[in-house]
Each structure stands twice: as C-alpha cells, then as structure tokens.
Amino acid sequence: MNVKNVVAGSPPVGVFPRTTSDLPVRTSCSIRNVLGIPSRQLDEFCSEHFGNILTLCASDRQASAIMAGHLENLLEQVREVTPDQCDKHKIVSSLTNNLLASLTHIDLEQAQRAIEKIQSHFDQSALDGALNALRLSYHKATHSSGRMAHAQEMQSDVLHFFQGHSFERLAGFLPYFHDHVQILQEDGTGIGNQLHWGLNEIATAAALGTLAGEARVDVTGQESLCRVAAAVIPSGTAFDFMPNIGRDGKPGLGTVIEGLLRSGALSIPDNAACEDMVAMAYTLAICDTQRNNLSGLARPTNKIVYTVAPAVYRLLMECAQEDPLKFGTLFFDNGRLSEAGLALCSKLTTTVEVFEEFAPYTDATAKNEKGGLTIRSA
DSSP states (O other): OOOGGGSOOOOOOOSSOSSGGGOOOOSOHHHHHHHTOOSSOHHHHHHHHOHHHHTTSSOHHHHHHHHHHHHHHHHTTOOSOOGGGOOHHHHHHHHHHHHHHHOOHHHHHHHHHHHHHHHHHSOHHHHHHHHHTTOOSSOOSBOTTSOBOHHHHHHHHHHHHHTTOTTHHHHHHHHHHTTSOOOOOTTSOOSSOGGGTTHHHHHHHHHHHHHHHHTTOOHHHHHHHHHHHHHHHHHHHOEEEETTTTSSSOOEEEEHHHHHHHHTOOOOOSSHHHHHHHHHHHHHHHHHHGGGOOTTSOOOOHHHHHHHOHHHHHHHHHHHHHSIIIIIHHHEETTEEOHHHHHHHHHHHHSOTTSTTSOSBOOOOTTGGGTOOOOBOO
C-alpha cells in the first residue's frame, strides 16, 4: 500500500542523525535476544518489519532511523532486568514501572499535542490503511463495508470512560493505534506471536513517535509521546499467562497491568499523571482483552446476569442457538453461562453502557470476597 500521495511530504523532525550507520547499539544483548531482535542495526530491523508505518512517511529510510532511535530509547528504560530474570513479562513490567516513575503531566500534555498534530497531518483513511495493510482478520481499523472494526471500536469504548477528561484525545488515540505495529508470523497471523511478545507493543510506541516526527512535532514532543504510549500500550495490551501473578506460585492469564495490580508489583508514584496513565492502561486492558480476565477479578454469576440483565442473557442465548458449535460451546455449558461466558459479561459490564441493564459494578463471587479486585465502571 502506497499512501504517500495522501500525506504531506515535508521532512520529519528526527531524533537521530540522518546517516543510519551512525546509530549506536545501546540495548543489552539479553534484552534484544528475549524480544527477538537480531544483532544487526535496529533501523534495518524496523525497515524490514514495519513497512506499513514507514510508508506513511515521505522517506522510508529516514523514518526507519527515527523509529529505531525511539525504540532504542525505550528499551534503555528497562534497567531492572538482570540476565537471570530476563523474560518478556519482566521486561514489560520493568519498562512500565520505570516510565510511570519519571513521567509528569507536562509529558502528558506534550503527548496529547503530538497526537493532535498526527491527526491533523495524516488523513484518517491513511491511518486506517496502515493497520488494514497488515491484512489480519481481526485487527483492522475498518471493514470493507465501512463500519467500525477493532481499532475504531477500541477508540470508541475507551473514549466512553474519558469523556470530558483533560487528556481525552490522548486516551482515545492510544487504543485506536495499539495494534498498528505487529510482526507477522510465517502463517500470516499477528496474534499469539510469542517470539515478539512485548516487542510489538513497545514498537507501537516508537511508531507513534515516528509519525509525530513526520507531523513536525519537535524532539521533546516525540519523546513524550513515545514514553507515555510505552507506559500505557504494552502494559494494557500484552496478554499472556504470567508466572506467579497472585504471588501464590501459580500463573494467571491477563495483561501486564492487571498482573502488576493484582500482585502489588506496580510502583505508583503519588501524582495525578501516574494515576491517569494507569487508568488509561487498565481501561485499555478491560476493553481489549478482559473477556479472558485474571482469576480472582470480579465476575458476575449466571444468576446475576439472568436476573439483572435479561436482555443481555437472551441475546447471548440466541447467539448460542444460532452457532451452537462455536459460540454455544465456548460461552455456555449445559444451558448456563460458562466461565468464558461470565468473563464476557464482565467485559460488557465494565466497558460500554450500551448494556445499561447492568449495575455500575458487579457483585463478586465467593472466591473474590476473599480479597480480589472490585471492578467499577467510570
């Protein structure tokens, strides 16, 4: 896809020398190896894997150097991972904690201004096309019919919670863009990519800084946007079984932000900027992946859904009857909502108020009464 003809061709404001051979390799080999980054120069790696982003820019070569610089800067924030601990979960957790400790409201303001410039500079169809160019069945911005697909739905869902917030535009654009960068697997899919788990999400933040440079955002603004995006997107969307998530020796399924909150391993400085970013990350997690949320989080029971939200229950049952082998088997078990079905209702409960039959919060199950999180809607 060539979208250069819809993008103004002014040169970007870079963060590194224009000669890519001058780019230093600063990230430790252990971090690069765990994330699946080869030992060659990062600009070559970016050029090979992120063409759908780079073709939005006037110069692919210059844009790949800028993106490589931003990616290197972000990976340098992973200071706490030692060789014997160097796994993907700890890399994303370390990055999140380090960024949250250093970012301020000034960074959020600069990041939001950078987002506004990106949206002014790039045609929306070009931004949509950059995601659709990956040709993934689920991760799209729009369908061929023109209706919203996952990226735009995510933007709509998250904006529901941030209406009137000081950083409404920032909070809405990060979920819209969160899947734009994906290193595809050999079978052409972009999900379940364990080789580059975490890297896709961190590189997404670097891509935003690159597009900000193309939109004539200065270096300070690019860096603020990169850092804010890297504090929110990887922790809010990197989803997997994580070891010892409840400090009970057992793994748990969820996003990094859910795991950090549940385990008490999230370092939250006492400032409003950090609270805003944690809220953005957790809202992103709820809207994106909480249909499979961590064990122990608040979840409605079959009786609660049937009693409090009969229209939702009826809708799910009708879907199960229409598609008994897939939808029915996944979300129902002997005529009752299965664990997956209850998790799906938990997601609906805590995201969009289309399902207003639900109360503002769900009653916890018996297990959750022992000390799990209570999820409340905004």
